[in-house]
Amino acid sequence: MNNKVILNSKQISIIIDRLCYQLIETHSDFSNTILIGLQPRGVFLANQIVSRLADITNYNIKYGELDTTFFRDDFRRKKGILTPNETNIDFNIENLDIVLIDDVLYTGRTIRSALDAIGSFGRARSIELLTLINRRFSRQIPIEPKYIGKSIDVFEAEYVVVNWGVENNVILNN
Amino acid sequence: MKDFSSTHLLGIKNLSYDDIILIFNIASRFKEVINRPIKKVPTLRDITIANLFFENSTRTKLSFELAEKRLSAEILNFSSLGSSLSKGESLVDTVNNILAMKVDIIVVRHPDPGAALFLSKNINASVVNAGDGSHEHPTQALLDCYSIIERINNIKGKNILLLGDIKHSRVALSNIFCLKKLGANVRVCGPPTLIPKNISDLGVEVSFDMKDSLNWCDVVNVLRIQLERQNLKFFPSLREYAMLYGVNNEVLRSLNKEILIMHPGPINRGVEITSEVADSHQSIILDQVENGVAVRMAILYLLASKIKIS
Incomplete structure (x- = not known):
C-alpha cells in the first residue's frame, strides 16, 4: 500500500485558520449559529475549529456533536452492527444557523443522514456544510459543501485518512 | 464493537456479559434520542413487529409498543382475549398465521414457562420474550440493571436485594441471572413460603429478615405479590405481609444508610411498599419506566440488525 501525504500539519493549521475567518465573515458574532461536529471523525476537526475561533475572537461559540x-x-446492509456514538446537543436549534462539520466529504450519504438527524432537534433557519477534504466527482447524493479545506480528485478505490494527534496530517492510501 | 450473540432474546441465562454491556451501550444512545424534541428515528422502518400478548400486560406492552414506534417499525398487536385461541387453534398455528403477514420480529408474553423458546424453535422470526409464566422476563431485568448502573455507576461488588414474592416472579429469576453476570452480590428475602427451595444454587444469599437485608443492601428491588399465580395461601393476610415485609418510611429511617428503591410495577401501594417510599427521592421507579423504552429499543435494534435484506 502506498501512502501519500496530501496535507501536513502546517498546511492543516493554515487551512483551519482560513476556514475560521470564512465562518466569521458569514456568521459575524455567532449569536445565531451552532457548530455541529459529526461523529466520529468530524468531531476532531470541529474541536480544532472551535478552539481556534476561541483564540481569534471572544465570541461565545455554541458547539455540539x-x-x-x-x-x-x-x-442491515453491512456485516455486523452499526455502532452509534454519543450525541451532545444541549440546546434548541429552532431558527438558528447550523454549520455541520466533517473531515472528509465523499458520497454525501453521511451528510444526508445528518440533515435528517439534526431535524430531531427542531427546525434550523439554515444548514451549511464545512469539510476539510472534498473528494470531488464521487457524490451519490446532490450535496455540496459551502466551506472547503481542500478539494481532491482520487480514484474510488483510494482511501483518504485524516489523522489528528501530535502531528496532524491527511494521507491518501492506495 | 462485538456483535450481539443471538438472533432471539429468550432470557438472560443465554446472554453473555458482552451482550448485556452492548445492550446497555446502545440503550444509552437511545435514551438520548427519546429525550430529543422529536423522539423518533427511521432505523426500523422496513421491519414489522408483532406484539403477541397471551397474558395481561399494561406497562410492558406499552413500553414495547412505544419503543417500536420510536424506531419507526410497523406494528401488529395481538391479544389472546377474544382470539381464535379460544376456538381451539394451537399456539404455533396462531403465530404462523400472523407470520404469514411477513412479520420479522415477534414480542411474546405467555403464561407458560418456555413459550418463547418453543416459538423460537418452531417459527421463522426473531423472538423477544416479554415474560413467560414464572420463568424469565429478560427486558425487565435489563432495564433494572441499566437503571442501577445509571444511578450508582457500577454494579460490580454492590449488594442488591430482591424482596418479596421470589417464588412466582419471573422478574426475580431474570434479575438474579443479570445481576450475577454483572458481578453483583445478590440476596433474596421474603416469607419462607415465597422463596424457592433451592434458589441458593443460583449463587444468591437467602434471608427471611427484611430489616437485616435492607441494612445489608445498596439497592432493593421490591417485588409484587403475584396473587394471580398463587392458587394456595402462602401467607395469612396482606396486612400481615405488609407488617413483616412491607417497605415503609419507618423501616428506611431506622437503617444506617440511604438505599436505592426499585419496583418493576405494578405497585400494590400499602402492601409491599408504601406511597411515601414509592414516591420518595430514593425511589427510581419512574427512571425504570423511562429506561424500559430505551433498553427495548436497543434490543429491537440489535435483533433487527441481524435480519438481512432479502
Whole structure:
C-alpha cells in the first residue's frame, strides 16, 4: 500500500485558520449559529475549529456533536452492527444557523443522514456544510459543501485518512 | 464493537456479559434520542413487529409498543382475549398465521414457562420474550440493571436485594441471572413460603429478615405479590405481609444508610411498599419506566440488525 501525504500539519493549521475567518465573515458574532461536529471523525476537526475561533475572537461559540447512525441508509446492509456514538446537543436549534462539520466529504450519504438527524432537534433557519477534504466527482447524493479545506480528485478505490494527534496530517492510501 | 450473540432474546441465562454491556451501550444512545424534541428515528422502518400478548400486560406492552414506534417499525398487536385461541387453534398455528403477514420480529408474553423458546424453535422470526409464566422476563431485568448502573455507576461488588414474592416472579429469576453476570452480590428475602427451595444454587444469599437485608443492601428491588399465580395461601393476610415485609418510611429511617428503591410495577401501594417510599427521592421507579423504552429499543435494534435484506 502506498501512502501519500496530501496535507501536513502546517498546511492543516493554515487551512483551519482560513476556514475560521470564512465562518466569521458569514456568521459575524455567532449569536445565531451552532457548530455541529459529526461523529466520529468530524468531531476532531470541529474541536480544532472551535478552539481556534476561541483564540481569534471572544465570541461565545455554541458547539455540539451529532451521531447519525440511526438515520443512516445502510442499516442491515453491512456485516455486523452499526455502532452509534454519543450525541451532545444541549440546546434548541429552532431558527438558528447550523454549520455541520466533517473531515472528509465523499458520497454525501453521511451528510444526508445528518440533515435528517439534526431535524430531531427542531427546525434550523439554515444548514451549511464545512469539510476539510472534498473528494470531488464521487457524490451519490446532490450535496455540496459551502466551506472547503481542500478539494481532491482520487480514484474510488483510494482511501483518504485524516489523522489528528501530535502531528496532524491527511494521507491518501492506495 | 462485538456483535450481539443471538438472533432471539429468550432470557438472560443465554446472554453473555458482552451482550448485556452492548445492550446497555446502545440503550444509552437511545435514551438520548427519546429525550430529543422529536423522539423518533427511521432505523426500523422496513421491519414489522408483532406484539403477541397471551397474558395481561399494561406497562410492558406499552413500553414495547412505544419503543417500536420510536424506531419507526410497523406494528401488529395481538391479544389472546377474544382470539381464535379460544376456538381451539394451537399456539404455533396462531403465530404462523400472523407470520404469514411477513412479520420479522415477534414480542411474546405467555403464561407458560418456555413459550418463547418453543416459538423460537418452531417459527421463522426473531423472538423477544416479554415474560413467560414464572420463568424469565429478560427486558425487565435489563432495564433494572441499566437503571442501577445509571444511578450508582457500577454494579460490580454492590449488594442488591430482591424482596418479596421470589417464588412466582419471573422478574426475580431474570434479575438474579443479570445481576450475577454483572458481578453483583445478590440476596433474596421474603416469607419462607415465597422463596424457592433451592434458589441458593443460583449463587444468591437467602434471608427471611427484611430489616437485616435492607441494612445489608445498596439497592432493593421490591417485588409484587403475584396473587394471580398463587392458587394456595402462602401467607395469612396482606396486612400481615405488609407488617413483616412491607417497605415503609419507618423501616428506611431506622437503617444506617440511604438505599436505592426499585419496583418493576405494578405497585400494590400499602402492601409491599408504601406511597411515601414509592414516591420518595430514593425511589427510581419512574427512571425504570423511562429506561424500559430505551433498553427495548436497543434490543429491537440489535435483533433487527441481524435480519438481512432479502
